[in-house]
Amino acid sequence: MEARIENLPAILRFAVDCADRLSWAKNRLANIELVIEEAVVNVCKYAYPEGDGAIEVSCHGDQNGLRIRITDTGQPFDLLSVADPDMNADVEERQIGGLGCFLIRTLADDVTCRREGNQNVLELTFLPGKKKADHADGG
Secondary structure (H helix, E strand, O other): OEOOHHHHHHHHHHHHHHHHOOHHHHHHHHHHHHHHHHHHHHHHHHHOOOOOOEEEEEEEEEOOEEEEEEEEOOOOOOHHHOOOOOOOOOHHHOOOOOHHHHHHHHHOOEEEEEEEOOEEEEEEEEOOOOOOOOOOOOO
16 A cells, blocks of 8 residues: 555554454554554655655454554664653653654554565564553553
8 A cells, every 4th residue: 555644544444453353452452553553654754755655564463462564665764763752851842753653662562673675664563461551441
């Protein structure tokens, strides 16, 4: 699919439908959706500064976990190398950027990011147990 913000709803629908098939994922659905949204928006906004490009999202889930893989052929980027934002600074004094990467790393159980040939590969893993960061109301 083209890496365009207009395609975000379709990508989220695909990933949420995949997660929703797992009965254990319902209590994590809001955070799974937020993580995917942050990752996809980053690709759409920053991966292809010269023009349009593609994004691929695949999903595999079972009782042991949900794995979502997001790939693009844009500029090399490793979200694991982005520094955490200073959450103690006043909002007016905070540096712009980094919050989305922080949310992804905080809300997913495991995050790997690598460059394979000409592709950025982001793999997100969500496990059945509820994380402390998950919404208390179940989503």
